[in-house]
Amino acid sequence: MDLDFRRSPALLAGVLDAMADGLFTVDADGRFVSWSAGAERITGYREDEVRGRPCELLEGENCKGFASLRDVLADPSDVGDGILNQECKVLAKDGRELYLHGNVRLVREGDRVVGAIGTFADLTSFVLTHQRLHQLEDAGRVRGLGRLVGESPAMQAVFRAIQLAARTEVTVLVRGESGTGKELCARAIHDASERATKPFLAVNCAAIPEALLESELFGHRRGAFTGATRDQPGLFRAADGGTLFLDEIGELSPHLQLKLLRVLETRHVRPVGGDSEVAVDVRIVTATHRDLEALVREGAMREDFFYRIRVFEIVMPPLRERVADLPLLVDHLVADFARRHGRNLRGVTRDAMQRMRAYPWPGNVRELRNALEHAVVTAGGDRVGVLDLPSEVRRPRTKSAAALERPLSEREQREARRIRSALEAEGWHRARTADRLHTSRMTLWKKMRRYGITPPGA
Numbered sequence: 001m002d003l004d005f006r007r008s009p010a011l012l013a014g015v016l017d018a019m020a021d022g023l024f025t026v027d028a029d030g031r032f033v034s035w036s037a038g039a040e041r042i043t044g045y046r047e048d049e050v051r052g053r054p055c056e057l058l059e060g061e062n063c064k065g066f067a068s069l070r071d072v073l074a075d076p077s078d079v080g081d082g083i084l085n086q087e088c089k090v091l092a093k094d095g096r097e098l099y100l101h102g103n104v105r106l107v108r109e110g111d112r113v114v115g116a117i118g119t120f121a122d123l124t125s126f127v128l129t130h131q132r133l134h135q136l137e138d139a140g141r142v143r144g145l146g147r148l149v150g151e152s153p154a155m156q157a158v159f160r161a162i163q164l165a166a167r168t169e170v171t172v173l174v175r176g177e178s179g180t181g182k183e184l185c186a187r188a189i190h191d192a193s194e195r196a197t198k199p200f201l202a203v204n205c206a207a208i209p210e211a212l213l214e215s216e217l218f219g220h221r222r223g224a225f226t227g228a229t230r231d232q233p234g235l236f237r238a239a240d241g242g243t244l245f246l247d248e249i250g251e252l253s254p255h256l257q258l259k260l261l262r263v264l265e266t267r268h269v270r271p272v273g274g275d276s277e278v279a280v281d282v283r284i285v286t287a288t289h290r291d292l293e294a295l296v297r298e299g300a301m302r303e304d305f306f307y308r309i310r311v312f313e314i315v316m317p318p319l320r321e322r323v324a325d326l327p328l329l330v331d332h333l334v335a336d337f338a339r340r341h342g343r344n345l346r347g348v349t350r351d352a353m354q355r356m357r358a359y360p361w362p363g364n365v366r367e368l369r370n371a372l373e374h375a376v377v378t379a380g381g382d383r384v385g386v387l388d389l390p391s392e393v394r395r396p397r398t399k400s401a402a403a404l405e406r407p408l409s410e411r412e413q414r415e416a417r418r419i420r421s422a423l424e425a426e427g428w429h430r431a432r433t434a435d436r437l438h439t440s441r442m443t444l445w446k447k448m449r450r451y452g453i454t455p456p457g458a
Contacts, residue, residue: 016036016037016038017036017037017038018037018038019036019038020038020041020121021038021102021119021120021121022035022036022038022039022040022041022042022043022100022102022119022120022121022122023035023036023038023039023117023118023119024036024039024050024055024117024118024119025107025115025116025117025118026055026069026073026115026116026118027114027115028073028113028114028115029054029073030054030055030069030070030073031052031053031054031055032050032051032052032053032054032055032057033051033115034047034051035047035050035051039120042092042098042100042120042121042122043057043090043092043093043098044092044093044094045057045093054070055069055070056070057090058088058090058100058120069104069116069118071387072104072106072116073106073113073115073116076106076113087099087100087101087349087350087351087383087385088100088120088349088381089381089382089383096124097124098122098124099122099123099124099126099127099128100120100121100122100123101120101121101123101350102118102119102120102121103118103119104116104117104118105117105118143328144159144332145159145162145163145188145192146162146184146187146188146191146192147184147187147188148162148181148184148185148188149325149328149329149332150322150325150328150329151324151325151328152317152322152324152325154317154321154322155317155322155325158185158314158315158316158317161312161314162185162188162189162192162314163192164312165189165193165312165314166188166189166190166192166193167193169283170311170312171264171283171284171285171286171308171309171311171312172186172189172284172285172286172311172312172313172314173249173285173286173287173288173292173309173310173311173312173313173314174186174285174286174287174288174313174314174315174316175287175288175289175313175314175315175316176287176289176315176316176317176318177289177316177318177364177407178289178363178364178366179319179363179364179365179366179367180316180317180318180319180364180365181316181364181365182247182287182289182316183202183245183247183287185287185314185316186200186202186243186245186285186287187200187245189243189285190242190243190245190283190285193243193283195241195242195243195283198239198240198241198242198243199238199239199240199241199242199243200239200242200243200245201235201238201239201242201243201244201245202244202245202247203216203217203235203244203245203246203247204247204248205246205247205248205249205251205252206247206248206251207248210253210255210256213252213256214256214259214272215232215234215272216234216235217234217235217236217256217260217269218234218236218259218263218269218270218271218272219231219232219233219234219236219237219269219271219272219274221271221272221273221274222273231271232271233271234269234271236263236269236280236282237269237278237280239280239282240280240281240282241281241282242282242283243282243283243284243285244282244283244284244285245285245286245287246260246284246285246286246287247286247287247288248287248288248289248290249286249287249288249292249309250288250289250290250292250295250301252301254300254301254302257301257302257305258302258305260305261302261304261305261308263280264284264308264309265308267279267280267281267282268280284309286309291410291413291414292306292310293306294413294414294417318361318364318407319361319364319365319368320360320361323357326353326356326357326368327353329365329368330347330348330353330356330368330372331347333368333369333372333373334347334348334372334375334376334384337372337373337376337377338376341376341377343376343377343379344382345376345379345382345383345384346382346383347383347384348375348383348384348385349383349384349385349386351385351386352375352383352384352385352386352388352389352394355386355389355393355394356368356371356389356393359392359393362407370390371389371390371393372384374388374389374390375388375389375390376388408451412451415447415451416447416451416453418437419433419437419444419447419448419451419453420453422436422437423448423453423455428455428456430444430445
């Protein structure tokens with residue numbers, strides 16, 4: 001007898017049936033063609049009960065995982081030849097909930113998809129044990145402050161800084177890239193302070209024209225300008241006793257910087273068109289994503305104003321530097337959006353989480369929120385899967401492409417400006433520029449590529 005299973009179909013069938021994992025094949029319409037003994041042991045369904053039936057058997061009620069197989073067979077362009085690391089919760093024949101994990105590979109004849117072959121393993125005991133351990137770990141863990149969520153060392157440092165700031169009346173500057181949660185940080189300071197019962201008002205200094213922003217902040221008297229038909233108190237007076245959050249503080253003009261500096265020093269505001277000042281009791285928290293030190297050097301920001309707003313600084317880390325927080329953030333956001341949209345969801349699949357871990361999140365937590373709200377709305381099962389994620393998140397990308405797309409840090413921005421200034425001073429002559437910067441031409445060329453620095457007209 002030939003014991004080489006590659007040459008003996010009967011022996012190969014016996015090998016497949018001896019496997020602990022389940023194995024199946026489906027045709028181009030997603031109907032079962034074969035069903036191994038392992039699949040029968042896991043699910044309780046015999047081959048004669050599933051043959052010819054649609055692969056919805058591996059969906060179960062409110063399940064997303066192998067359910068996407070029909071969609072992929074209809075349009076395989078988005079996944080290439082296979083769907084890897086699929087997870088699904090299904091019902092066994094006797095009604096038990098099963099957690100399955102498996103792989104699916106498309107079968108082609110030329111350019112035509114003729115079906116698929118898949119395997120799956122029963123991870124029910126592992127998943128339930130992991131859930132119990134996770135619940136025990138969560139019992140004594142500090143996971144957030146206010147609406148900020150995180151367990152990473154970077155976020156624990158933020159929480160400590162917030163608690164320190166909340167104990168005093170110190171003026172706070174919150175730094176961080178767009179979407180990192182700077183306003184949530186300011187709100188957490190307010191809520192943890194003695195001003196918590198008073199107003200918290202926020203304004204984006206970049207979103208309002210300068211002439212209107214001055215009136216918005218300090219108020220105006222009737223007749224101060226065209227359209228000023230009555231007195232307006234302004235945000236400083238409206239926030240009296242509470243906290244005023246000024247986002248994008250780096251966008252203020254020198255004129256408004258000077259007026260705000262006086263308010264910070266005297267705690268009095270003068271409305272536009274007014275002839276007297278009004279006392280205010282307001283805590284100021286500012287925020288920016290810009291390099292304020294560079295703005296000071298360039299003359300775009302007053303040095304005295306910079307030091308006055310930067311008495312106490314909190315830096316919000318970008319999401320790519322706190323990837324350990326991603327599962328916690330995802331669970332929190334999925335639960336929140338599921339509640340808002342009336343969906344019965346239990347988190348995300350493992351492969352969806354892996355794909356999110358691999359994505360650089362240039363828009364930080366704000367982009368994560370948008371991606372998960374999209375996924376919650378489109379999810380067809382009880383968990384968010386890979387195909388529910390926006391296309392830019394679910395398509396894997398190379399590390400080099402992700403690195404090119406991520407925002408530059410403040411240090412990198414400063415270096416890029418220094419390199420550009422040196423190139424301009426040397427007429428974009430690379431050898432002379434390298435000498436000026438005390439570096440090699442190869443290093444200069446690599447950094448120009450990294451920072452996207454090109455000569456004018458290139």
